[in-house]
Amino acid sequence: MIAEIKMNPKSAYIFVTNKCNLRCKYCYEENRTGDMAPETMVAAIDWLVSHYEKEMFARPFENLTFTFFGGEPLLNFPTVRTGIDYLRSICDKLNFKVGIHILSNGTVLTDEMTEYFKSIRPYNNFNWHFQVSLDGCEETHNANRVFANDEGSYKIISENIKKIREVFKSVGVRMTVTPENIKSLSKDFEALLSFGTPVTNLTPIVEGDWNDEVISTFIEELKKCIELYYQRGHNQYFNYLHHSLERIVDNSFNRQKGCRAGEYLIGISTEGKIYPCHRFVAYSKKYDFCLGDVWKGIDENGEAFKKIKEMRQRAIKCLNCKVFSCNRCFATNMYLNQDPAAIPDNGYCEMNEKISSALRPIIRRLLVEGKLSLKEGEMADLKDMGVLYKVSKDEPAELVEDKLDVMARCMIRLVKELQEVKSALSLLASRPKD
Ligand code: SF4
Ligand code: SF4
Known part of the structure; x- marks a missing residue:
């Protein structure tokens, strides 16, 4: 809507x-x-x-x-x-x-x-x-x-x-x-x-x-x-x-x-x-x-x-x-197509899509290396949302834009955490009872 x-x-x-x-x-x-x-x-x-x-x-x-x-x-x-x-x-x-x-x-x-x-x-x-x-x-x-x-x-x-x-x-x-x-x-x-x-x-x-x-x-x-x-x-x-x-x-x-x-x-x-x-x-x-x-x-x-x-x-x-x-x-869409809601058909959209795909990993890397920075507060918000995702504290943060990608990563994290809980529980269960 x-x-x-x-x-x-x-x-x-x-x-x-x-x-x-x-x-x-x-x-x-x-x-x-x-x-x-x-x-x-x-x-x-x-x-x-x-x-x-x-x-x-x-x-x-x-x-x-x-x-x-x-x-x-x-x-x-x-x-x-x-x-x-x-x-x-x-x-x-x-x-x-x-x-x-x-x-x-x-x-x-x-x-x-x-x-x-x-x-x-x-x-x-x-x-x-x-x-x-x-x-x-x-x-x-x-x-x-x-x-x-x-x-x-x-x-x-x-x-x-x-x-x-x-x-x-x-x-x-x-x-x-x-x-x-x-x-x-x-x-x-x-x-x-x-x-x-x-x-x-x-x-x-x-x-x-x-x-x-x-x-x-x-x-x-x-x-x-x-x-x-x-x-x-x-x-x-x-x-x-x-x-x-x-x-x-x-x-x-x-x-x-x-x-x-x-x-x-x-x-x-x-x-x-x-x-x-x-x-x-x-x-x-x-x-x-x-x-x-x-x-x-x-x-x-x-x-x-x-x-x-x-x-x-x-x-x-x-x-x-x-x-x-x-x-x-x-x-411009109005000018080119007589319809403001139409999109250009001269390769302009493809050009933008390909440039965005090519620049995304570069921008993520620059962000991780601290060569580009976000506005104050946004980094924390992104982390909260799982968009700026850290797999572990030793791995660099990665900016993930695609929501499905974020969900997949959250699931992996959840599975990892469940596995850790499971091993902790089995460790507890295997301890000799007094
Ligand atoms: S229609 Fe929108 S994008 Fe195009 S010149 Fe006007 S404000 Fe800018
Ligand atoms: S690149 Fe995207 S936003 Fe730009 S004209 Fe094409 S469809 Fe619209």
């Missing part, structure tokens, strides 16, 4: 602009015109904060997160700045913290922006994260991420990342992985590590030809990436290690993870319309999932809201899927 969805947005992707100065070859963005007005930004923040305030006392406290998105959000810096300044006044008034994430292509950072960010960053009520899209080394990056004149964007981004790191502590680089750039993945990953950012994400596109040969190369390259990660002495966030571990734990606890479109997450267009997430904003010209707007709010009895509920009920395969490298993207 799938739980009813309850709209409780805590994270908003705000389209500050649809404009972008790059023409990346794999970009899904179809609308490249229109900026968000500063007043719309203020209305968007007001709507999310007031919606959140209503829920605040009914639910455990969790920070609101505002992600400035686009297009390239820094192309509309006045609206970004209005948003940040307005959020600051709200945080002061209501005494709470918010997350501010900026997802940028890293090409349009000016001195004025850097100075502004430096002045605002020490403010205590913001949790910052700045993510830059960078596809590895210069050759791979410039093959896709080009300006309108087809010139590569690598040089300017690599210079700007250094400036961004001087301002923000939490900086991430995100590489888009495609079947075409898979062969040089470990070389590109090494180039990403050389920037020393605390977060490195490799994100495969859903579209593309994920055939068997490409999948095998992907797995081999990922293994090399993990080796490189440890050889280079890194202990920061790498999604294929840390996110995978989180997902293994979530699967063990049967927590619902992955896509929370229209539930925890919303997307707000430049015109102030509310959608289930950023991708639904981007595809809105083709498929209209508009839930309402930041002035009137969401119509929970409206058609779009019903469609979101219905897609969650129908997406059985995705909802039961245990792979940990896929976010089960309803919007």
Whole structure:
């Protein structure tokens, strides 16, 4: 039985602009015109904060997160700045913290922006994260991420990342992985590590030809990436290690993870319309999932809201899927198959299944060796549930995800213990009586 969805947005992707100065070859963005007005930004923040305030006392406290998105959000810096300044006044008034994430292509950072960010960053009520899209080394990056004149964007981004790191502590680089750039993945990953950012994400596109040969190369390259990660002495966030571990734990606890479109997450267009997430904003010209707007709010009895509920009920395969490298993207499934509950048929699911199978034993080993760790308390909970199973105190702990596997191991343990009880009893019985 799938739980009813309850709209409780805590994270908003705000389209500050649809404009972008790059023409990346794999970009899904179809609308490249229109900026968000500063007043719309203020209305968007007001709507999310007031919606959140209503829920605040009914639910455990969790920070609101505002992600400035686009297009390239820094192309509309006045609206970004209005948003940040307005959020600051709200945080002061209501005494709470918010997350501010900026997802940028890293090409349009000016001195004025850097100075502004430096002045605002020490403010205590913001949790910052700045993510830059960078596809590895210069050759791979410039093959896709080009300006309108087809010139590569690598040089300017690599210079700007250094400036961004001087301002923000939490900086991430995100590489888009495609079947075409898979062969040089470990070389590109090494180039990403050389920037020393605390977060490195490799994100495969859903579209593309994920055939068997490409999948095998992907797995081999990922293994090399993990080796490189440890050889280079890194202990920061790498999604294929840390996110995978989180997902293994979530699967063990049967927590619902992955896509929370229209539930925890919303997307707000430049015109102030509310959608289930950023991708639904981007595809809105083709498929209209508009839930309402930041002035009137969401119509929970409206058609779009019903469609979101219905897609969650129908997406059985995705909802039961245990792979940990896929976010089960309803919007992309809509785009590819005209049905958000359908799954891609281009080898993408097979790729994720095979990667999950290949990474599981590696992650277990790293966990046992203490090279990866769980959140406080989770290790103990997993042990209690028998998921983190120790055969004996001399053997290393092993993370077991499959419930049947857990049951089988518990049975073996029970049989062993019964055998021990039986031998103790026969020993007792064989003792000479006084
Ligand atoms: S791998 Fe396929 S089935 Fe699994 S969540 Fe992703 S899209 Fe859904
Ligand atoms: S996984 Fe897809 S549908 Fe879900 S929130 Fe992300 S982009 Fe949107």
